[in-house]
Amino acid sequence: MRQISRSYGIPFFLVSLLFLLWGLANNMNDTLLAAFRRIMSMSDLQTSLVQFAFFGAYFCFALPAAIFISRHSYKAGILLGLALYAAGTMLFYPAGQAASYGFFLFAIYVMAGGCAVLETTANPYILSMGSPQTATRRLNIAQTLNPVGAIGGILLSRHFILSELNAADAAERAGMGAEALEEMQRHELGAISGTYMLIGIILVMLFIIIALVRMPADKDTGNFNVISNFKFLWKNRRWRYGVVTQFFYVGVQTGVWSFTIRLAMDRLGILEKDASVIFLYSIIAFTLFRFLFTWLMGFVKPVRLLAGASAAAIICTLGVIFGSGWFSVSALIVISACMSLMFPTIYGIALDGVTGDNAKIAASGLIMAILGGALITPLQALISDRCGIGSSFWIPVICFLIVLTYSIGIIRKSPQSLSSQL
Numbered sequence: 001m002r003q004i005s006r007s008y009g010i011p012f013f014l015v016s017l018l019f020l021l022w023g024l025a026n027n028m029n030d031t032l033l034a035a036f037r038r039i040m041s042m043s044d045l046q047t048s049l050v051q052f053a054f055f056g057a058y059f060c061f062a063l064p065a066a067i068f069i070s071r072h073s074y075k076a077g078i079l080l081g082l083a084l085y086a087a088g089t090m091l092f093y094p095a096g097q098a099a100s101y102g103f104f105l106f107a108i109y110v111m112a113g114g115c116a117v118l119e120t121t122a123n124p125y126i127l128s129m130g131s132p133q134t135a136t137r138r139l140n141i142a143q144t145l146n147p148v149g150a151i152g153g154i155l156l157s158r159h160f161i162l163s164e165l166n167a168a169d170a171a172e173r174a175g176m177g178a179e180a181l182e183e184m185q186r187h188e189l190g191a192i193s194g195t196y197m198l199i200g201i202i203l204v205m206l207f208i209i210i211a212l213v214r215m216p217a218d219k220d221t222g223n224f225n226v227i228s229n230f231k232f233l234w235k236n237r238r239w240r241y242g243v244v245t246q247f248f249y250v251g252v253q254t255g256v257w258s259f260t261i262r263l264a265m266d267r268l269g270i271l272e273k274d275a276s277v278i279f280l281y282s283i284i285a286f287t288l289f290r291f292l293f294t295w296l297m298g299f300v301k302p303v304r305l306l307a308g309a310s311a312a313a314i315i316c317t318l319g320v321i322f323g324s325g326w327f328s329v330s331a332l333i334v335i336s337a338c339m340s341l342m343f344p345t346i347y348g349i350a351l352d353g354v355t356g357d358n359a360k361i362a363a364s365g366l367i368m369a370i371l372g373g374a375l376i377t378p379l380q381a382l383i384s385d386r387c388g389i390g391s392s393f394w395i396p397v398i399c400f401l402i403v404l405t406y407s408i409g410i411i412r413k414s415p416q417s418l419s420s421q422l
Helices: 006-039 049-071 074-090 092-098 101-128 132-143 145-160 170-174 178-212 226-234 237-258 260-268 272-296 302-322 325-339 342-350 356-368 371-387 391-412
Strands: none
Touching: 006 049, 006 074, 006 101, 006 132, 006 145, 006 178, 006 237, 006 260, 006 272, 049 074, 049 101, 049 237, 049 356, 049 371, 074 092, 074 101, 074 178, 092 101, 092 178, 101 132, 101 178, 101 356, 132 145, 132 272, 132 342, 145 178, 145 272, 226 237, 226 356, 237 260, 237 325, 237 342, 237 356, 237 371, 237 391, 260 272, 260 325, 272 302, 272 325, 302 325, 302 342, 302 391, 325 342, 342 356, 342 391, 371 391
């Protein structure tokens, strides 16, 4: 069965590129934590504010984005998201000139606001481009570009940011003269700013292309009432629990990736640039298994794959906690492989059967659930600072248990209550 009709070909491709772009931003954040930790001699908890700013923006922007696209169009939402994303990347330049961590956090917040608008718009737009029976699989196809963007983000960070970091640690920097330290930090922060501004130029080019291309009109329009839509959706237990599950899933994905470099440094005794290779391996595993799981969905129901992957992730996380050396690092890489299908599958299951303006509000709820990355990551960072990086991975164990519980609950429902895509 064709997943995408020919008439949707170019729009589907352009919208799918957006998945690549927010994957780029998301995973560059994970390397920013390591960069700011060295540049400004910060703790794990302090650097986790990067993720708090990024995913906090998702919570703040998702619902307004849903209202915006309902009053205008999916295309208008895409253009708004690209404009905010580009503006945020350009703000990295004055942040670098000011050498202000707070200014960087503001730039990240604006950039993430754009990503939030794009995700709120693109996910339901992809679901609408074809048969409802293949919606979850179609979303997984589009989501395959997300880890491609993640790999691009890691390579950009590795070669243009992490490679520019001076090896001096916090103690050595504390002993430097003010002028020497300022010069070093100016170079390091300039590498960050320049890399993000390059991304901004690409975003502006894509904005122009999409503005000129004819995109499919919304299938459903009409009266839009946030309160009544939410009341209707709240009765849908699959969506309600899906939002909760997505909160914990995004929290675990953000936490695992935020501390992949830190754990590799701790277990293998290497520096940030070399540890970023482990992060790259993790994202490659995530990418390859996204393709594998998408193919398997032609034979196995996505919810069953979700259950199996979450159970395997729990086992691997325990390997990270109790293992050492390359064994624990290898288990960490496999966790990423297990996570590859989780976000789009939870999203598709939660939105199954939800249409029209309800779908837009439902989508915003699932995007607001990305707040999990803002709240759970600092908690894991706090445990890391107090008990060690390995002990902090008990938080991912709990999160994966919640994903497993949700998938088992869906499987136990009567088959007649679920569409064939689940």
